[in-house]
Amino acid sequence: xxxxxxKTTENKARRGELITAHGTVQTPAxxxxxxxxxxxxxxxxxxxSTGAEIILGNTYHLMLRPTAERVASFGGLHRFMxxxxxxxxxxxxxxxxxxxxxxxxTEEGVSFQSHLxxxxxxxxxxxxxxxxxLLDADITMAFDECVKYPAEKKVVKASMERSMRWAKRxxxxxxxxxxxxxFGIVQGGMFEDLRKQSAxxxxxxxxxxxxxxxxxxxxxxKTMFSVLDYTPDFLPLDxxxxxxxxxxxxxxxGAVLRGVDMFDCVMPSRSGRTGQAFTRQGxxxxxxxxxxDDHTPLDRDCSCPACRNYTRGYIHHLFRCGxxxxxxxxxTHNLWFYQDLMKEIRSAIEENRYxxxxxxxxxxxxxxxxx
Amino acid sequence: xxxxxxKTTENKARRGELITAHGTVQTPAxxxxxxxxxxxxxxxxxxxSTGAEIILGNTYHLMLRPTAERVASFGGLHRFMxxxxxxxxxxxxxxxxxxxxxxxxTEEGVSFQSHLxxxxxxxxxxxxxxxxxLLDADITMAFDECVKYPAEKKVVKASMERSMRWAKRxxxxxxxxxxxxxFGIVQGGMFEDLRKQSAxxxxxxxxxxxxxxxxxxxxxxKTMFSVLDYTPDFLPLDxxxxxxxxxxxxxxxGAVLRGVDMFDCVMPSRSGRTGQAFTRQGxxxxxxxxxxDDHTPLDRDCSCPACRNYTRGYIHHLFRCGxxxxxxxxxTHNLWFYQDLMKEIRSAIEENRYxxxxxxxxxxxxxxxxx
Numbered sequence: 229x230x231x232x233x234x235k236t237t238e239n240k241a242r243r244g245e246l247i248t249a250h251g252t253v254q255t256p257a258x259x260x261x262x263x264x265x266x267x268x269x270x271x272x273x274x275x276x277s278t279g280a281e282i283i284l285g286n287t288y289h290l291m292l293r294p295t296a297e298r299v300a301s302f303g304g305l306h307r308f309m310x311x312x313x314x315x316x317x318x319x320x321x322x323x324x325x326x327x328x329x330x331x332x333x334t335e336e337g338v339s340f341q342s343h344l345x346x347x348x349x350x351x352x353x354x355x356x357x358x359x360x361x362l363l364d365a366d367i368t369m370a371f372d373e374c375v376k377y378p379a380e381k382k383v384v385k386a387s388m389e390r391s392m393r394w395a396k397r398x399x400x401x402x403x404x405x406x407x408x409x410x411f412g413i414v415q416g417g418m419f420e421d422l423r424k425q426s427a428x429x430x431x432x433x434x435x436x437x438x439x440x441x442x443x444x445x446x447x448x449x450k451t452m453f454s455v456l457d458y459t460p461d462f463l464p465l466d467x468x469x470x471x472x473x474x475x476x477x478x479x480x481x482g483a484v485l486r487g488v489d490m491f492d493c494v495m496p497s498r499s500g501r502t503g504q505a506f507t508r509q510g511x512x513x514x515x516x517x518x519x520x521d522d523h524t525p526l527d528r529d530c531s532c533p534a535c536r537n538y539t540r541g542y543i544h545h546l547f548r549c550g551x552x553x554x555x556x557x558x559x560t561h562n563l564w565f566y567q568d569l570m571k572e573i574r575s576a577i578e579e580n581r582y583x584x585x586x587x588x589x590x591x592x593x594x595x596x597x598x599x
Numbered sequence: 600x601x602x603x604x605x606k607t608t609e610n611k612a613r614r615g616e617l618i619t620a621h622g623t624v625q626t627p628a629x630x631x632x633x634x635x636x637x638x639x640x641x642x643x644x645x646x647x648s649t650g651a652e653i654i655l656g657n658t659y660h661l662m663l664r665p666t667a668e669r670v671a672s673f674g675g676l677h678r679f680m681x682x683x684x685x686x687x688x689x690x691x692x693x694x695x696x697x698x699x700x701x702x703x704x705t706e707e708g709v710s711f712q713s714h715l716x717x718x719x720x721x722x723x724x725x726x727x728x729x730x731x732x733l734l735d736a737d738i739t740m741a742f743d744e745c746v747k748y749p750a751e752k753k754v755v756k757a758s759m760e761r762s763m764r765w766a767k768r769x770x771x772x773x774x775x776x777x778x779x780x781x782f783g784i785v786q787g788g789m790f791e792d793l794r795k796q797s798a799x800x801x802x803x804x805x806x807x808x809x810x811x812x813x814x815x816x817x818x819x820x821k822t823m824f825s826v827l828d829y830t831p832d833f834l835p836l837d838x839x840x841x842x843x844x845x846x847x848x849x850x851x852x853g854a855v856l857r858g859v860d861m862f863d864c865v866m867p868s869r870s871g872r873t874g875q876a877f878t879r880q881g882x883x884x885x886x887x888x889x890x891x892d893d894h895t896p897l898d899r900d901c902s903c904p905a906c907r908n909y910t911r912g913y914i915h916h917l918f919r920c921g922x923x924x925x926x927x928x929x930x931t932h933n934l935w936f937y938q939d940l941m942k943e944i945r946s947a948i949e950e951n952r953y954x955x956x957x958x959x960x961x962x963x964x965x966x967x968x969x970x
Contacts (some may be wrong), residue, residue, distance in 0.1 A: 269923040271904075294891070294916045302894060302912060310908045520665070523673060533642075537681045541673060545636065545665045552640040552923055586737065 229491045230367070230436040232468050236578060237515030240460065240487040241586075243577040246367040246437075246468055249407025250306060250312040253281045255439070256484045256573050258566045259492040264289045265299070265309040268497055269555040270563070272311040278532070279567030282314040282366075283350035284492045285358050290378040290573050291349065296362035304364030313473060314524035316367035316492070318472070319356045319392075319398070319413075323372045335390070349419065352481065353397035357410075361403055368410045369439065370398035375417065392429040393417045399433050402552065409436030411470060417442055418451060421460050427462035437468040440488070453482050460487030476504065476571055481589045484573055485582065494568045500559030503547045507565070510595055512540075519544035532564035533557075550591060601738070601780030601807040603839050607949060610959075611858040612830065612836045614948040616923065617808075619685040619737040619837055620778025621677060624652045624741035626839060626874045627944050629937045630687060630863040635660045636670070636680040639868055640926040641934070643682040648939030649903070649931065653685040653737075655863045658730050659694035662720065663713050667733035675735030678894035687738035687863070690727045690769070690784075692762075693745045693812070693844070704744065706761070724768035728781075732774055739781045742768035746788065748816040755788035763800040780807030782841060785949075788813055789822060791829050800835035808839040811859070815844045816822055824853050831858030848877065852960045856953065867937045871930030874918045878936065881966055883911075886927065913966055942949050 229249040239244040246253040260267045260275055265276045275283065285305055290296060302308040304317055308587035321338075324331060329341035337352025356371035369547045375384055395412050402410045416422030430438060440459055443452045454476070460469055461462075470490035471483050480491055496506065503515040507527035512519070522540035534543070534557040546554030577583035602618040617624040631638045631646055638646045639855065649843035654873045656676055661667060673679040677687055692709075701836060708723025727742035743762035744753055766783045773781040783801035787793030799804045799807060811830055823845075833841055841861035842854050851862055867877065874886040878898035883890070885897075893911035905914070905928040917925030947956035 264922065265913070266922050266924045269927075270928065271924070293920055294912070298892065298912070301892065302910060308910075308916075309912055310913075408719065502742045521669065521672065539673060539679075541665070541669070542679055542681075543638070545679075547634045549664055551637050552926060553637045554641070555923060556640075556642065556927070 229405055232466065234466060238577050238582045239485075241484050241582045242489055243485060243574055244468065244489060246489075247407070248282075248409075249405070250314045250366050251281065253314055254574060255489040256280060256480070256492050256570055256577075257429045258361060258480065258570050259490065260497060260563055260566075261286075261492055261494045262311070263307065263494075264293060265305060267482050267559075267563075269501060269552070269559045270497070272309065274281055274592060275311070275563065276313065276558055276562040278453040279571065280563060281312075282291050282316060282347075283311060285315055285317045285365065286323060287317050287323070287356060287363070288327065288351075288357055290317075290363060291320065291351075291359050292344055293552035296359040296567040299525050300362040300364070302363070304362075306364060313580050314366040314594060317360045317363050317365035317369065319369040320351045321356070321372045321430045322473070323373050324351055335393075337371070338373075353394045354401045355405070357398055357403075359497060366408055367401055368408070370395040370412045370435070371409060372415060372441060374415075374442060374445075375446070377442070377447055378416070379417060381417075381422070384419060385417075385422055388415040388417075388426050392426060395430055396433050399435065403590040411437040411439045411468075411568035413436055413441040413472070414459060414462070417445060418455055423455065423459045424462050427459065431464060435467070437470060437490075438463045439472050441472050443471065444493075445477055449476075449482070452479070453486065456483055456486040456488065477566070478590055478593050480566075480569065481573065481593075484577075485586045490579075496562035499561050500562040501555040503554070503558065504562075505543075505558055506562050510593070513552070514540065514543050515547050516544075527559055527565070530561065530564060530568065532561050534561040534564075600775060600777055603808070603837065605636055605837060609868060609948050609951050610856075610951045612855050613858060613860055614945055614951045615839065617860075617862060618778070619653075619780075621683060621685045621737050622652065624799040624885075626860040626946060627851070627941055627948075628653060628861050629941050630655045630861065631868060632863055632865045633680065633682070634865075635664060636676060638934075640923070640930045641868070642874055646682070646934065647936040648682065650942065651684075653687060654682055656686050656688045656734060656736065657694060658688050658691035658727060658734070659698065659722075661688075661734060662730050663690065663715055665862065667730040668740070671735070675733075675968040677735060681938050685737040686734070688731045688734050688736035688740065689843070690742040691722045691741040692727070692732070692743045696745050703910055706764075708742070725764045725772045726777050727812055728772035728774075731873070736869070737779055738808070739768040739773055739779070741781060741783045741806070743784045743786060743812060745786075745813060745816075748788070750788060752793070755786075755790060756793055756968075759786040759788075759793050759797050763797060765803055767804050770806065779887075780805055782810045782839075784810040784812040784843070785830060785833070786813050789818060789826055794826065794830045795833050797961055798830065800836060806838070808841060809834045810841040810843050812843050814842065815846055815850070815864075820847075820853070821848060823850070824857065827854055827857040827859065829861075835843075835958055848937070849961055849964050850956055851940065852927065852944065852964075855948075856957045864903075864950075867933035868930050872926040872932045874925070874929065875933075876914075877933050878930055881964070885911070885914050885925070886918050887915075894967060897932055898936070901932065901935060903932050904930040905935075
């Protein structure tokens with residue numbers, strides 16, 4: 229059982245808080261991704277210092293290395309990785325389709341080969357629940373199937389219907405405890421009627437929160453927003469909504485306008501390792517020689533350690549030399565930028581000026597939509 | 600002018616402090632290496648938290664990238680890299696021999712090709728002094744020539760004599776300021792008479808400190824100690840002595856017994872990135888599967904963040920997955936271990952029990968000598 233308080237709304241935009249066994253999360257919230265038990269290139273205290281209140285862990289990666297049983301023997305994922313705040317784990321459904329080798333899907337679940345060593349494994353709703361329980365996830369995700377985009381409607385429909393049967397089995401296998409919860413995942417591709425059927429099926433089962441899956445798979449922002457124009461309306465007002473794997477700053481701002489409360493994405497951390505910096509003046513590629521003699525910070529309006537203590541010229545130098553500190557500083561900055569954005573989003577909703585904030589932001593960050 | 604206070608001695612072992620423009624350094628001291636303007640995988644505040652009071656920067660690397668002139672335009676190396684404590688820079692002499700491509704040595708200096716892009720450069724005593732001035736090094740090293748080991752005595756002698764002529768030119772080109780100083784470098788290989796001639800030549804020129812170069816080049820600890828049995832005796836008591844590029848924990852403990860005050864070495868940081876941990880129980884290879892289920896810290900007597908908050912099993916997992924955090928944690932721990940060792944060394948000298956500390960340490964860490 230998770231408690232979610234909806235504090236205030238502005239049209240569809242929502243300002244809430246989610247109370248978990250490991251702490252409270254202010255929403256709208258962005259969750260940094262800690263794939264194998266580390267937000268890459270970051271100390272957990274640095275992740276926390278960015279303002280992040282919850283992180284995401286990956287069932288698929290962790291079941292292969294170090295294994296869920298081993299994480300449990302270390303006292304769960306929080307203690308294993310020294311992140312004492314809330315953790316959401318995905319179900320493995322998405323990554324078993326995108327990463328694993330030879331796989332076979334049946335009604336029972338998915339048998340597959342590890343992308344690391346070819347060893348054989350199985351994921352089913354029951355096994356996914358068991359893994360997420362062993363990891364001690366505050367928020368467990370129902371096990372679902374993800375289809376490729378684009379796909380024919382009948383394929384999307386059959387897959388969604390299977391995911392709903394798996395959602396029921398997930399809920400039944402989930403061990404409920406105070407401060408722990410399970411989210412269902414709405415599927416149905418870009419089809420409104422399928423999204424509606426999926427949402428209704430999940431509501432009938434009853435979840436602590438509802439995720440919107442199957443987006444950010446290459447459909448483009450416009451199409452994604454069109455799905456978000458109706459899908460949140462199919463969901464209960466009093467439960468959190470989580471848009472999985474999204475996204476760019478304008479994606480977040482646009483999705484909040486449409487009623488989404490939670491997000492996760494590798495973008496700020498992955499971009500940080502490849503030299504991309506999100507700033508209030510746009511996206512910078514720190515590998516570019518134009519930064520070589522630049523004595524200014526990444527973002528003059530940012531108060532992160534990278535912006536307080538280092539110049540663009542120094543960060544460029546680090547990337548040019550392939551230095552780990554470059555990844556560390558830029559990941560810190562990018563996560564800080566995302567969390568600052570979430571703070572601004574939350575304040576704007578509280579102060580009933582979210583529509584104006586949204587319009588201005590979408591204008592200023594028009595470029596990020598082309599990324 | 601640098602001020603060096605010799606606070607107390609126990610036989611040849613010395614406890615002192617070196618006062619520089621950017622702060623005071625307690626000796627015996629170990630300097631972490633920050634090759635291109637970063638101690639690899641470390642935030643400078645984390646370097647400081649290990650107890651390090653001074654770091655080393657490399658003239659050769661920095662002159663190529665980002666160039667000394669560019670570092671100067673950023674306000675010097677301290678500001679460029681956000682390390683506000685003292686910095687010692689080497690002269691480039693050692694690395695131009697070990698890293699650069701085609702090179703030509705004349706009495707004037709060394710012309711060479713960059714190992715990065717093949718571009719042509721020149722280092723001479725005057726140019727090395729200019730670069731170290733531009734970097735704003737608290738301690739500048741005289742430009743010297745390094746011969747390969749082993750080498751015939753006549754080769755070592757000729758090279759040492761040239762290094763002494765270059766030392767004189769270095770001293771003449773060095774711009775003296777309060778809190779800044781220049782160290783000469785004793786050469787002469789494994790030959791006592793050459794070491795003595797070299798030391799006398801340097802003393803005649805007059806330096807703020809004296810380094811012992813040309814060791815840790817593959818001669819082995821026993822041979823190195825035999826050179827250290829006599830070389831420090833050729834040097835003035837009231838100036839710091841710096842053993843360049845050394846070393847393993849037992850190297851430091853044995854060299855302090857023989858009268859050395861300062862050290863630098865990539866070992867703790869480089870080992871940290873490859874999975875090697877220095878502990879009071881010996882050296883561990885964290886990649887070994889034996890650590891997979893180990894719930895204990897790296898070193899139960901260490902108070903570093905890696906030991907306080909993480910298990911051997913977790914650190915093993917990070918290395919197994921190639922995660923940057925593994926390098927971050929292990930570098931932090933290893934530098935902490937080295938600085939803890941320096942603290943123990945300093946306390947033991949202060950309390951007049953260094954010989955006993957030395958004997959016990961050499962016994963306990965006998966294995967590290969085989970590394």
